[in-house]
Amino acid sequence: MTLLKSSQAAKAPRSAAGRASSSSSAAAPVRARKTFWGPAFAAPHGVGLAIFTLAPIAFSLAISLYRWPLLGAPTFLGLGNYQRLFSDPIFGQVVWNTVLFVVLYVPLNLVVSLGLAAWLTPRIKGRHIFRVIFFIPSITPIVANVVVWRMLYQPSGFIDGISQAATGIHAPNFLGDEHWAMLAIVAMSVWQGFGYNMLVFSAALDAVPENLAEAAAIDGANAWTVFWRIKLKLISPSIFFATMMTLITSFQVFAQPFILTKGGPGSSTSTIVLYIYNQGFQFHQLGLASAAAWVLFVIILGVTAVQFIGQKRWVHYDA
Template sequence: MAHVSAREVTAAAAPKDHRPGGRRRGWSGAWGVGFAAPHALGLALFTLVPIGIALAMSLHDWPMIGSPSWIGFENYRQLISDPAFRTALTNTLLFVVLYVPLNLVVSLGMAAWLSPKIRHRQIFRVIFFLPTVTPIVANAVVWRMLYQPNGAIDATAQSFFGIKLPDFLADPHWAMIAIVIMSVWQGFGYNMIVFSSALDSVPESQLEAASLDGANAWTVFWRIKLPLISPSLFFATTMTLITSFQVFIQPYIMTRGGPGDSTVTLVQFIYNQGFTFQKLGLASAAAWVLFVIILGVTAVQFLGQKKWVHYE
């Protein structure tokens, strides 16, 4: 009698799938395209098409009312020679240089402080995150009142220290700093949550090993925690840079770009050219310059991440 193995019996009893493999793969690909189509369509309609239209408008003299006329790169040449544009660019760069490091330092410091050893840490997280989800216009209005002469900040300084503070929003030397402080208060909560989640995921075994080796708290944070959360740090840095170049609401609500033009940013310059002076072509050219700047900064970030971001 022939001996039949269990594997042969199982293989013989198993029903055979006669469906062509290509058809299964075809249906799988069709489902993938179907699920991706709404997102791709939205990206095309609301991002790629407007970008293309803005590029076309930047090459025209495009009034609010009337027919556009082709002028080539004249709008870009006008931007280069426009002192107002250079001032807006300088102000934007100043805001970025002040805001991004301060935001990251404050958010990382608060995340490190809100360790699992802190009681009621979840309550503190909610409190610090609240300004991020509060309407930024309302926050800007409140801070504008706080900065006023004899406002809450000035009154507190006079009561406790006998110091009369300057009119921050009316002083060209203080206006941008005041806006940066308000912006950090408004935005650090998001990065704090990102960093806090990353720090919570650091393996406890590595921290215990470092403690046994005699490492102090600063060494543990700098040598172990920081490299392990470098992907989150890279994400937060990139997103903060992108949003800081687009700052608009805070200076517009708090100072209207003043005093003088000391707080006019690139986005406010674009807004003024498009809706105040009705120069849509020039506004589109400035928008494209801003787009290229953000794209370049983001590209530099991604190219440089290989040196300090660890994904292992």
């Protein structure tokens, strides 16, 4: 700042001799060009954001205050849709199912993906091939996955066949029994979803400096201690990121119950997004569906906020 001032002061006498006007007229177009092109490049995105994100969000909040049929005129209900949701035992069950899915799926996903990432050290031969194999379920279309899993799960299917051959006992009717259906969906989801987090963890573990582990080993730390006390702490930002993303996406679980069970048997696998879809597009109650979407938004916002507050205790950014 001081340098700038002194250089301006040094130039001032010469500018005063008649260049002041030409200097300012040269700077003005540059500034104008800058102020024009900046917003010009940002505008398409800004307008897109406004039209395709902000406006629908505001519109959905407005819809949630109406009885809004797909065909026909809407009527204003105020908070009627929210009152109906909170007094509807099915919605209570749906929220519980979603929480149950999250509680079962997220830890399982993280343990499986972290475990495999830890196993896939550079010392493993063909680790790149394993990485690809483990990542395949994440990139194959979920509909194709579901068809395969349905064949595994159904009575007289693959699992039932093995169970009968090995023990003579029928395997449970995984998708037709309300006590098993959610577990079946969680198992399929973990298989489908661990690959992404495994890649994140694998890359993070590769980035941990080898000399830290070597130093710890010289100090007498065994492999488990090195992993638990050093590597895990160093990759904690990645674990935090993966946990956050997995939590958010698992609260939004839809395709697996939609294709595998339609939310059944009964409402045992009906999740919040499936409820929103059914209310909105099957039962044509867009107001109720929007209200449920806002409830889901608040739940995800709350859980994410708690995560951010809690991260101070276990996430280390200053490695």
